[in-house]
Amino acid sequence: MAVNEQKTGAENLIQALTELGVDTVFGYPGGAVLPIYDALFQQSVIKHVLVRHEQAAVHAAEGYARSTGKPGVVLVTSGPGATNAVTGITDALLDSIPVVVLTGQVATHLIGSDAFQECDTVGITRHCSKHNYLVKDPERLADIVHEAFHIATSGRPGPVVIDIPKDVQVARAGYRKRSALHNGYKLQLKGELKDIEAAVEMLAKAERPILYTGGGVINSGNGAAQLLRELARVTGAPVTSTLMGLGAFPAASPQWLGMLGMHGTYEANMAMNECDLMLCIGARFDDRVTGRLDAFSPNSKKIHIDIDRSSINKNVKADLGIVGDVGHVLEDMLKIWKARAHKAVDQKAWFAKIDAWRTKDSLGFRQTGKEILPQYAIQRLYEATKAKAPIITTEVGQHQMWAAQHFHFESPRKWLTSGGLGTMGYGLPAAIGAQMGNPRALVIDIAGEASILMNIQEMSTAIQYRLPVKVFVLNNEYMGMVRQWQQLTYESRYSESYSEALPDFVKLAEAYGWKGIRIEDVDGLDAGIAEMLAYDGPVFVDCRVAKLENCFPMIPSGAAHTEMLLNSSDVKGELDEDAQALV
Amino acid sequence: MRDLGPIRRHTLAITVDNESGVLAKIVGLFSARGYNIESLTVADITETHDVSRITIVTSGSQEVIDQIEAQLDRLVTVHKVSDLTELGPHVEREMALLKVTGGGDKRLEAMRLADIYRARVVDSTIESFIFEITGSTEKVNTFIALMREVGLVEVARGGVVAISRGKDPS
Numbered sequence: 001m002a003v004n005e006q007k008t009g010a011e012n013l014i015q016a017l018t019e020l021g022v023d024t025v026f027g028y029p030g031g032a033v034l035p036i037y038d039a040l041f042q043q044s045v046i047k048h049v050l051v052r053h054e055q056a057a058v059h060a061a062e063g064y065a066r067s068t069g070k071p072g073v074v075l076v077t078s079g080p081g082a083t084n085a086v087t088g089i090t091d092a093l094l095d096s097i098p099v100v101v102l103t104g105q106v107a108t109h110l111i112g113s114d115a116f117q118e119c120d121t122v123g124i125t126r127h128c129s130k131h132n133y134l135v136k137d138p139e140r141l142a143d144i145v146h147e148a149f150h151i152a153t154s155g156r157p158g159p160v161v162i163d164i165p166k167d168v169q170v171a172r173a174g175y176r177k178r179s180a181l182h183n184g185y186k187l188q189l190k191g192e193l194k195d196i197e198a199a200v201e202m203l204a205k206a207e208r209p210i211l212y213t214g215g216g217v218i219n220s221g222n223g224a225a226q227l228l229r230e231l232a233r234v235t236g237a238p239v240t241s242t243l244m245g246l247g248a249f250p251a252a253s254p255q256w257l258g259m260l261g262m263h264g265t266y267e268a269n270m271a272m273n274e275c276d277l278m279l280c281i282g283a284r285f286d287d288r289v290t291g292r293l294d295a296f297s298p299n300s301k302k303i304h305i306d307i308d309r310s311s312i313n314k315n316v317k318a319d320l321g322i323v324g325d326v327g328h329v330l331e332d333m334l335k336i337w338k339a340r341a342h343k344a345v346d347q348k349a350w351f352a353k354i355d356a357w358r359t360k361d362s363l364g365f366r367q368t369g370k371e372i373l374p375q376y377a378i379q380r381l382y383e384a385t386k387a388k389a390p391i392i393t394t395e396v397g398q399h400q401m402w403a404a405q406h407f408h409f410e411s412p413r414k415w416l417t418s419g420g421l422g423t424m425g426y427g428l429p430a431a432i433g434a435q436m437g438n439p440r441a442l443v444i445d446i447a448g449e450a451s452i453l454m455n456i457q458e459m460s461t462a463i464q465y466r467l468p469v470k471v472f473v474l475n476n477e478y479m480g481m482v483r484q485w486q487q488l489t490y491e492s493r494y495s496e497s498y499s500e501a502l503p504d505f506v507k508l509a510e511a512y513g514w515k516g517i518r519i520e521d522v523d524g525l526d527a528g529i530a531e532m533l534a535y536d537g538p539v540f541v542d543c544r545v546a547k548l549e550n551c552f553p554m555i556p557s558g559a560a561h562t563e564m565l566l567n568s569s570d571v572k573g574e575l576d577e578d579a580q581a582l583v
Numbered sequence: 584m585r586d587l588g589p590i591r592r593h594t595l596a597i598t599v600d601n602e603s604g605v606l607a608k609i610v611g612l613f614s615a616r617g618y619n620i621e622s623l624t625v626a627d628i629t630e631t632h633d634v635s636r637i638t639i640v641t642s643g644s645q646e647v648i649d650q651i652e653a654q655l656d657r658l659v660t661v662h663k664v665s666d667l668t669e670l671g672p673h674v675e676r677e678m679a680l681l682k683v684t685g686g687g688d689k690r691l692e693a694m695r696l697a698d699i700y701r702a703r704v705v706d707s708t709i710e711s712f713i714f715e716i717t718g719s720t721e722k723v724n725t726f727i728a729l730m731r732e733v734g735l736v737e738v739a740r741g742g743v744v745a746i747s748r749g750k751d752p753s
Contacts, residue, residue, distance in 0.1 A: 122604060127611050131659040134603075151659055182600055184662035310653035313646060 006172040009138050009164065010039035013102070015175060016145035018045050022073050024064060024436050025049070026057040030077025031117060032104030035169035040075075049436060049465060052457035054081050056429035058088020058159075059455070062097045063433030066416045067391050067441075069221065071098040071153050072433060078104045079117030082163075083124065087423060089159045090128040094420025095244060096219055098157035100148050101129075107167040108136060121163040130158030135165065138173035146177045155187050156308040157219055191305065191324030196332045198320055199279070199303045203333075204342040206277035206301075208350045209237040212260065215244030215419070216282015216306060216326050218412045224327035225249070225412045228281065231330055234337055236344035238354060240268040242283045243404055244419040251408035257354065258363070261289040262555050263401040266362035267354050269553075269561040272297050274353065280304045282326040285315040286420070295560030305329045362553045362566055363405050370521040374399065374474045374545040377525060378406040378446065381472060384529045389414060390442040391434045395427040395451030398480035398551045399473075403446040425454030428471060432458060435467040442470070442533070449475040449542075450499050459512035462538045470532055471540045473505065476547045484550045491574055509540035519543040557582035587644035592621070593668040594640050594675060594745045595652070596753055600660040601627050601635040608658060609637060618643065618651055622677075622720070624742040634662065640720075640743050665753040672748040678741040679723045684711040685734035693733040700726045711736075 007015065013036060017025070026049045029037045040048055051057040054076045061072025076085050082103040092099045106115040122134045131151050133144050144162060152160040203209060211232060217224050225248045232239050232255050239249045240260040249256060258265035260272055269291075272278065278300045283289070285304075290296040296316060304311070304318035305326055312321035322329055367376040392407055393416040394400040400417055409415050416434060418426040427445040435443045445452075452473055462469050482497040509516030515535050519528035519542070532539045554565045558579045599605045606625055613620050622640040641651060648666060655664045667673040681702075683693045686709075697704065697714050700722065706713035716726050720743060727738055747753035 123607070126604060126608055127615055132604075156657075182659050184598075184600060185659045186656075308657060310650065310657055312653075314650055314653075317646075 006174055008035065008039070009141050009169040009171050009173060010035040012142045012173065012175050013145060013164070013169070014039045014043055014046065016142045016177065017073065018043075019177065020146065020149050021070070022046055025073045025075050026051055026060040026064070026433065027075030028054050028057060028077065028081060030081050030104060032078035032081075032106060032166050033075060033102075033169070035166065036075060036102070036104070036164075048075070049432070049461065051429065051432075052460050053455065054084035055087050055425065056432075056455050056458045056461070058085050058092065058099060058101065059423070059426050059429035060433035060436070060461075061099045062088065062092050062095070062426075063393060063416050063430030064437040065097050065099060065433075066430075067413050067434035068437035069413065070437070071100055071149060074099060074101040076101070076103055077117065078106055078121065079119045081117075082121040083119055086124060086128060087421075089125055089161065091418055091421040091423045091426065092159040093128050093130065095418065096157050096215060097159070098152040099159040100152050101159060101161045103161060103163045104169070105134070105163045105165040108165045109167070111165065121161065125161045128159075129161045130156075132161035132163065134163045135168050138168050138171035139176070140181075141168060141173065142175045143178050143181055147181050151185065188307070188309075188323050189325040189328045191322040191329040191332065193332065195320060195322045196329060197336055199322060200333055200336045200340065200342070202277055202301060202303060202320065203235055203237075203279060204337070204340075204345070206237075207345055207347070208274060208276040209235060209345075209347075210271050210275040210278055211235075211237050211239045212241075212272065212278055212280045212283055213239060213245045213248055214242040214281065214283025217245055217248040220282065220307075220326035222412060224282075224330060227327060227330035227334060230334055234334065234342075234344060236347055237279070238271055238351070240264070240272065242286065242289055242419070243417060245283060246404060246415045247409035247412045250410040252410060259404050261286075262291070263405065263551055263553065265405075266360045266553055266564060266566065267357035269555065269564060270357045271354055273561040275300045278302045280306075280318070281330070282306060284311045287315070290316060291555045291563075292558055292560045295562070297561075360566065362564075367522065370523065372519070372522050372525055372543065372545045374402050374476065374549055375406050376522075377474060377543050377545055378402050380525050381444070381446070381529055382407045384526065384533065385442060385444065388442045390444050391416065391431075391438060393417065393427040393430040393434060393443070393445045395445070395447045395454075396422045396424045397448045397451060397482075398476075398484065398549075399446055399448040399451075401481075401551045402474070407446070424451040428452060428455050428458045428469070429461075431469040431471070432461055432465075432467055435462075435469050436465070444470045444472055447471055447473045448480060449473050449477065449502060449505070450479040456508070459509065459514055459538070459540070463513040466537070468537050470538070472532070473540070473542050474545045475502075475505070475542050476545050476549065477502065478547060480549075481551070483548075487550070488556065489574065489580055505540060505542035514538045514540050517541045587646050590642055590644055591648075591668070592640060592642045593648050593666055594638065594673070594743060595655070596665045596667055596745060597637040597639065597655055598628075598662040599635050599637060600662070601633050602660065605635070605660045606637070608660065609639075609655065612654055612658070613639075613641070613651075616654065618647070622742040624744050638742070638744050665747070667745050667747055667753060670747055670753055673745050673753070674748060675719055675743050675745040676717055677720050677723050677743050678715065678717045679727065680705070680739045681714045681716065681727065681730050681735055682711060682737040683714065683730055683734045684736050686710060689733045693730065696726070696729050696733065702726060
């Protein structure tokens with residue numbers, strides 16, 4: 001092929017994205033990506049969503065990825081475009097979300113000269129991405145894009161960054177597509193058979209088993225969630241989940257214990273504490289889940305299934321570790337279980353214990369008077385929308401935990417939240433991404449008045465693309481989780497946690513072209529929710545709730561599962577200095 | 584805190600794709616997760632210059648070492664991680680260059696010690712020597728300590744390289 005018949009780097013990039021099935025890119029233009037934006041302009045397969053801040057582009061891509069199962073794609077410029085994306089990239093790393101981030105870079109001959117809008121993008125993102133590339137050779141661009149998608153979506157998924165200098169975008173080069181530039185990249189999907197057999201035998205003998213599931217079940221694909229249901233059916237074991245795994249197992253099942261961990265249910269945490277066999281499936285024993293490690297489930301045998309070998313024995317020693325993809329391992333477990341004709345062990349005594357813990361009604365609350373309790377608002381929102389199986393996104397804080405506790409999920413990919421990094425400002429852009437990927441779905445961002453302000457500018461994006469996302473703010477005029485910790489740990493010295501000088505959210509929504517609704521008290525709650533649902537377009541609901549409500553149950557940092565606080569009367573108001581040092 | 588067991592020194596051999604940023608990724612992994620690097624060497628080892636071998640000496644309990652190995656192993660650019668200390672007998676060598684100055688008895692003593700330690704003279708002036716010594720880290724340490732007494736002014740050390748004994752590659 002003659003040189004002038006070869007395509008430019010930007011055109012090769014678009015061709016690679018198209019071949020990879022990309023239909024949506026979230027981005028923001030700038031000097032160092034102009035050739036790519038020009039190539040985008042001249043095609044019609046890939047839709048570009050113009051966000052209002054690059055952090056939001058990554059969260060939107062995460063929302064798209066989590067809700068559809070396809071990788072999210074981001075396109076931003078060099079320098080500030082890339083640095084603004086860093087929070088989103090880190091968020092995707094901690095929650096194992098497949099995202100490919102394309103960043104512009106100054107021309108190769110300018111790299112290292114402190115050029116305008118230059119930053120060391122591969123240096124900055126080296127430790128917050130699963131992998132990254134600086135494309136120096138135009139001939140390798142298409143190869144790299146194909147490999148990047150493979151790496152982002154396979155194994156333990158994560159964000160991959162491709163930094164593309166402007167001269168590489170312009171240079172003409174051949175188009176190749178290999179997806180194995182790095183032959184050291186290993187994938188282990190199938191678990192070791194002898195370990196899986198051992199796991200089946202342990203499970204078959206357990207008297208007090210528990211399935212502790214996480215985001216890995218969802219990442220493994222919808223088949224894995226089905227296999228989990230089947231495993232729960234044949235073993236009869238109770239099931240709990242991390243924040244990231246909600247929806248993998250149906251909340252309506254009598255075997256469902258609710259979420260575990262710091263704000264998990266009493267029954268889930270007590271069952272973790274007293275089980276004799278813990279089967280951890282695609283979760284990673286995060287500190288929010290385990291509480292104090294030396295008191296964590298002291299008398300159980302632990303089996304850990306994870307696709308990432310480094311997750312096994314990282315925080316909690318597993319008696320049996322199985323490296324493999326959740327779906328593959330569960331499939332083998334079920335085959336062996338059935339081939340050996342195992343029957344579920346009689347767990348009457350175990351469930352009697354669980355039922356006794358359930359009578360604590362640890363998520364209980366009493367809605368009295370006109371002032372809306374935030375838990376009640378979520379309960380009513382759930383009742384009003386459950387038939388539509390909505391996609392729920394959240395910001396970070398009390399509202400997030402209340403949503404995890406009081407909104408119930410029957411299927412995967414309906415619950416999108418920032419679990420690992422805990423990024424305020426995640427919910428609105430994630431809702432935009434989810435709505436792009438699921439145009440007919442009802443998508444609701446359950447938010448707090450403080451978090452929503454961190455990416456409020458994305459209201460513009462929603463209106464531009466006519467995305468009917470709903471934002472439901474539980475407005476208590478506090479950074480509620482910060483305030484709650486200050487009440488518990490610092491004798492109620494509310495240092496800087498009051499949301500001073502809030503905007504009028506209804507007027508703000510209207511200024512952006514959204515519908516704004518304010519719900520003042522219990523009498524207006526159901527009507528306000530109904531009005532939100534009836535409107536065919538984006539709606540912002542400012543739901544005023546009780547200001548000082550705390551999120552219970554709660555295991556304070558560094559405490560054991562058995563030291564759970566169930567309500568305010570358990571709160572002493574101060575923690576010792578060792579506990580204060582923990583987050 | 585959990586009792587993580589006794590802390591031991593381990594020598595890891597890591598083969599990686601020879602491309603820019605790989606060393607930074609590995610060193611960054613150690614610093615980000617609070618692991619210790621006592622020695623690090625790296626060089627390209629294939630005819631085609633596409634694979635490098637990194638030797639890292641670190642220390643930690645067995646659990647920490649296992650975790651380091653697992654963390655390294657999941658990096659896209661890492662081909663293989665071998666814990667030579669766990670794998671069994673292996674040879675470890677370090678090289679150092681020492682500049683020693685002075686005259687008279689001290690100069691003679693330096694020569695004598697160098698001879699005992701099988702260090703070679705690779706450069707000499709009327710007032711100075713440069714010795715090259717190869718051996719275990721311990722031997723190099725001892726030689727450097729002795730040379731301090733007889734006019735050592737500068738040391739350059741290469742860090743540990745290691746390889747397993749026997750016919751099989753590690």
